[in-house]
Amino acid sequence: MHKVLIVGEHDGKxxxxxxxxxxxxxxxxxxxxxxxxxxxADTAAVAxxxxxxxxxxxxxxxxxxxxxxxxxxxxxxxxxxxxxxxTHVFGPSTSFGKDLMPRVAALLGxxxxxxxxxxxxxxxxxRPTYAGNAIVTVExxxxxxxxxxxxxxxxxxxxxxxxxxxxxxxxxxVLPSHTRYVGARSGSTDRPDLQTAKRVVSGxxxxxxxxxxxxxxxxxxxxxxxxxxxxxxxxxxxxxxxMQVGQTGKIISPDIYIAIGISGAIQHLTGIKDARTIxxxxxxxxxxxxxxxxxxxxxxxxxIVPELERLIGG
Amino acid sequence: xxxxxxCIKRVVDYNVRIRVKPDGSGVMLDGVKMSVNPxxxxxxxEALRIxxxxxxxxxxxxxxxxxxxxxxxxxxxxxxxxxxxxxxTDAAVEPLTAAQIFLALxxxxxxxxxxxxxxxxDDDANQTGQMLAAIWQRPQATYASKVEISxxxxxxxxxVDAGLETIEIDLPAVVTVDLRLNEPRYVxxxxxxxxxxxxxxxTSLDALGVSAGVLLRTVKTEPPAQRxxxxxxxxxxxxxxVLKKKGLI
Numbered sequence: 207m208h209k210v211l212i213v214g215e216h217d218g219k220x221x222x223x224x225x226x227x228x229x230x231x232x233x234x235x236x237x238x239x240x241x242x243x244x245x246x247a248d249t250a251a252v253a254x255x256x257x258x259x260x261x262x263x264x265x266x267x268x269x270x271x272x273x274x275x276x277x278x279x280x281x282x283x284x285x286x287x288x289x290x291x292x293t294h295v296f297g298p299s300t301s302f303g304k305d306l307m308p309r310v311a312a313l314l315g316x317x318x319x320x321x322x323x324x325x326x327x328x329x330x331x332x333r334p335t336y337a338g339n340a341i342v343t344v345e346x347x348x349x350x351x352x353x354x355x356x357x358x359x360x361x362x363x364x365x366x367x368x369x370x371x372x373x374x375x376x377x378x379x380v381l382p383s384h385t386r387y388v389g390a391r392s393g394s395t396d397r398p399d400l401q402t403a404k405r406v407v408s409g410x411x412x413x414x415x416x417x418x419x420x421x422x423x424x425x426x427x428x429x430x431x432x433x434x435x436x437x438x439x440x441x442x443x444x445x446x447x448x449m450q451v452g453q454t455g456k457i458i459s460p461d462i463y464i465a466i467g468i469s470g471a472i473q474h475l476t477g478i479k480d481a482r483t484i485x486x487x488x489x490x491x492x493x494x495x496x497x498x499x500x501x502x503x504x505x506x507x508x509x510i511v512p513e514l515e516r517l518i519g520g
Numbered sequence: 521x522x523x524x525x526x527c528i529k530r531v532v533d534y535n536v537r538i539r540v541k542p543d544g545s546g547v548m549l550d551g552v553k554m555s556v557n558p559x560x561x562x563x564x565x566e567a568l569r570i571x572x573x574x575x576x577x578x579x580x581x582x583x584x585x586x587x588x589x590x591x592x593x594x595x596x597x598x599x600x601x602x603x604x605x606x607x608x609t610d611a612a613v614e615p616l617t618a619a620q621i622f623l624a625l626x627x628x629x630x631x632x633x634x635x636x637x638x639x640x641x642d643d644d645a646n647q648t649g650q651m652l653a654a655i656w657q658r659p660q661a662t663y664a665s666k667v668e669i670s671x672x673x674x675x676x677x678x679x680v681d682a683g684l685e686t687i688e689i690d691l692p693a694v695v696t697v698d699l700r701l702n703e704p705r706y707v708x709x710x711x712x713x714x715x716x717x718x719x720x721x722x723t724s725l726d727a728l729g730v731s732a733g734v735l736l737r738t739v740k741t742e743p744p745a746q747r748x749x750x751x752x753x754x755x756x757x758x759x760x761x762v763l764k765k766k767g768l769i
């Protein structure tokens with residue numbers, strides 16, 4: 207019997223969709239009993255959301271003022287204490303999970319499988335290495351606890367309709383004072399979140415300026431899409447880094463990804479491989495993006511994008 | 521601030537196209553160009569900039585790996601590190617073991633700050649810095665895009681999924697760096713000559729009292745599934761038509 211503890215990601219109001227994807231991953235483990243743990247100042251609202259995920263047995267709330275912000279140094283000792291009752295501890299492979307989970311693993315003296323993409327058995331998994339160019343199958347010792355970050359692009363979100371029991375937990379963990387939250391700045395928009403959007407419009411260096419990205423925003427708003435950018439476009443200053451898609455940015459899996467003026471460097475392709483349909487628009491017919499695109503159109507993006515927006519509306 | 525330790529990994533060069541061995545035993549490494557992990561180069565550059573702004577700060581570059589890893593440490597010395605230590609081993613070193621090795625070095629050297637890249641571009645594990653901070657029982661600031669030191673504290677701006685987050689940490693601490701922190705300097709020929717005279721000590725796992733265990737066994741390596749080549753359309757009207765048929769718009 208395996209017991210999987212999933213570290214839920216949330217902002218106090220909304221459970222991050224990455225958590226529902228971790229549940230699907232955990233359900234791949236045979237005889238697995240799944241719990242979600244939520245650390246926060248007040249997790250009542252997000253606990254209700256977590257309890258509704260199908261396949262989850264229990265939701266653990268660890269509410270205390272120190273947990274208001276997700277600091278790894280504060281969360282890790284509490285999670286290491288809670289992990290005692292579980293065989294597996296999973297977190298999402300988001301900046302939250304990637305920061306936190308290795309700290310928990312090291313406190314427990316156990317290994318971590320990063321970016322778990324396929325469950326082959328309770329202790330046998332696949333994960334990408336070399337920017338996704340080599341997929342390795344790894345086996346862990348069943349005698350040890352196993353930690354993992356789950357590559358969220360590899361799993362569908364668990365359905366709703368669940369009725370998990372919610373309970374409050376506390377730990378005796380001693381929390382350090384050496385790490386303090388100061389503040390956050392986000393380029394928040396009304397558009398869908400890039401990481402979880404079903405539709406993504408993304409631009410590359412060929413856009414030529416930050417101003418020209420408005421073309422993409424306009425198209426995206428028309429079809430309810432999030433907007434992404436290649437690393438080249440981010441490095442050129444056309445788009446902020448939180449819009450970056452690729453090995454060093456976000457790994458995404460939308461239903462449709464429209465790559466506009468993106469040549470398709472291998473590091474970018476790593477981030478979009480799991481998209482259901484890739485559309486490429488580029489003036490260079492030899493661009494590598496066309497190797498992976500399901501639909502390709504060679505031409506001038508400055509003519510194509512406005513026309514596309516018009517025709518989609520019609 | 522007196523000493524900064526920078527952890528460096530020898531990896532397959534960023535520009536090499538990775539090929540998986542047909543027997544599934546790993547990737548082809550024979551005759552392949554090896555370099556300093558690009559994120560570690562950024563880590564070293566940041567340490568050097570702090571050194572150049574301060575007085576009497578020593579920058580120590582450390583690495584773990586085969587004898588040839590001395591090449592990458594020489595590059596670090598040429599960039600401006602004062603001294604280097606190689607923990608020489610032919611064993612495959614997992615992140616937790618690497619963290620234990622760096623902890624042993626940290627206990628000997630007592631650095632005020634340890635910089636690492638946020639991940640190595642070979643195993644893409646993204647674990648070592650966090651693990652080191654955990655077992656050193658010190659703060660961690662991962663994915664740094666800005667580091668400001670003031671006395672015994674550092675303010676670090678981190679690149680997170682939602683944008684940027686700033687935290688304050690007490691030193692000593694571990695900082696892992698992201699791409700936008702800085703642009704590493706180019707090494708000039710006179711610096712390479714000078715680097716040859718800088719101290720590079722070689723030590724072993726035994727000397728540090730660490731053993732390289734296998735916690736995760738790699739049983740197979742395979743190339744990723746390829747996407748099927750799609751269709752080319754001639755104009756926007758045809759594109760919209762295809763997308764509508766697929767039910768995507």
